[in-house]
Amino acid sequence: MRLDKYLSDHTDLTRSLASKSIRQGRVSVNRIKAKSGAQKIHPLSDHIQLNGEAIAAQLANRYFMMNKPQGLVCANSDGDHPLVFDVMHAEHNLQKLHTVGRLDKDTTGLLLITDDGHWSHCITSPKHHQAKTYRARLAEPLIAEAEQLFSQGVTLKDDVKPTLPAQLERISEQEVLLTIHEGRYHQVKRMFAALGNRVETLHRHSIGSITLDSDLLPGHYRALSEQEVQALQVK
Template sequence: MRLDKFICDCTGLTRSQAGKVIRQKLVTMNGELVKQAALQVKDSDVVSLDGEQLQLIGLRYFMLHKPDGYICSTEDPEHPTVFTLMDEPLIERLHTVGRLDLDTTGLVLITDDGQWSHRISSPKHHVAKTYRVWTADPIPTAAIAQFSEGVMLRNEKNTTLPAQLEIVRETEALLTIHEGRYHQVKRMFAAIGNKVERLHREKVGGLQLPDDLAEGEYRALNQQQLELLRS
C-alpha cells in the first residue's frame, strides 16, 4: 500500500493532507524520515506521524441499543444522532445498517463495511427483523392471517411480503417482517385500522438485542454474532 494511502486509512486525512504532512517531514518509517508519498508500506513496517505510531483500523461491526429521540444519521440540526453515543476513532466512516425512526427504540447495527451493510439491508435479501409493538387498540386475531397473506399499504402498488404476527397481550405483539418499506410496521397496523403507540426492534436476522445491553450502550459484534447475521 502506498504511504499516503496508509496514512489516510489510519487517520482519516485526505490524500492531499497526507502528502502535506510527508512534505513537512512529520512521517517516519522504521525510525527513518520518509519523503515519498508513493513509498510502499509492508505489514512489517512501523509508520509514525509526528512521533505517534499509526495502525490500520480494520472493518468494524457494532450493535447499539437505540434510545427514543435519537436519529440514525451522521448529523441533524434538531436531534442527537446515535453516533453521539459512541466513542470510536474515525467515527465519520461508520454508518447505520438501515434506520430506525426517531421514536423507535432497539437494535441498530453500525459498521464501516459497505458490502456487509448492503447484504443485510437490501430488500432482495429479505433479512428478518422482529419488532415488539404496542398499539392504541386491541389487536384482533384476524390480523395474524392478514399479515401472513400481506397487506396493502397506502400509496403502494404491491402488498407487503408475508409477515409473522404473534399477539402477546391485547395491545402488544411481536411482528417479524422481511423487507424494509418506509415506516412499514406503523403503516401495516394503520392498514388494519390500528395505531402503533410504541415500537422496539428486538432482532435482526438471528441476532437478538442482548438483555444486558442498556439503552444508549453499544458493543462490538463477536464472531458468533456475525455468524448469526450471515445465516
C-alpha cells in the same frame, strides 16, 4: 501504499489533513520524520507514528451492534439532530461506517453498523428476506383478525403490492411482537395504520438470528463476534 492514504484510512484525518500533518513534521515512518504524503510505505512492516503515537493498521472490516436510544438519527451527517455515530467516540474513521438499514429517530433497539458494503447488502436486500422482529406498543387494542391479516400480507397506503406475510404474536391487547421479512419505509407503523391503529413505541429485538444483547444499555454498542457476522452472511 502512499503514506497520506494510509493515514486517511487508519485515522480521522482526511487526505489533505494527513498531508498537512506530514508537512508539519508530526508523522514518522520507522522513527524517521516523513516529508511527503507520496512516500510509499508497507502497512504490515513499517512502523507509522502520528504525534508520537503508533497507528495500528485496520486490515479487517468492522461490525457492531448498538442498542439505539430514542433521538439519534441513522445518518452520517444531519444538521438538526444528533447521530448514532456521535456515541461511538472510541472508533476512528467514523465516516466510513454506515448503518445497516435505518431505524427512525424515535425507534429503539438493535442497530447494526459496519464498513462492509457487501455484508450490509446481504441483510438489507429484499431478495434475501432477512427476518426482523419488533416489539410495538399500540395506541388502541388490536383487532381480533390482526394475525390473519398480517399472515396474508396487508396493502399499505400508497403501495400497490401487499407486504410479505408477517408473523404477529400478542403480548397483550396493546403490545405485540411483529416479525417482517422486508424493509419498506416505516413499514411496521404503516402496517398497523392499515388496521386503523397507531404505534406509540417501537423497539427492534432481532435481525435474522442476531438478538440485541441484553447487557447493552441504550446508547451503548459492542463489536459483533465472528459467528454473529457469519450468521447474517449470505453466500
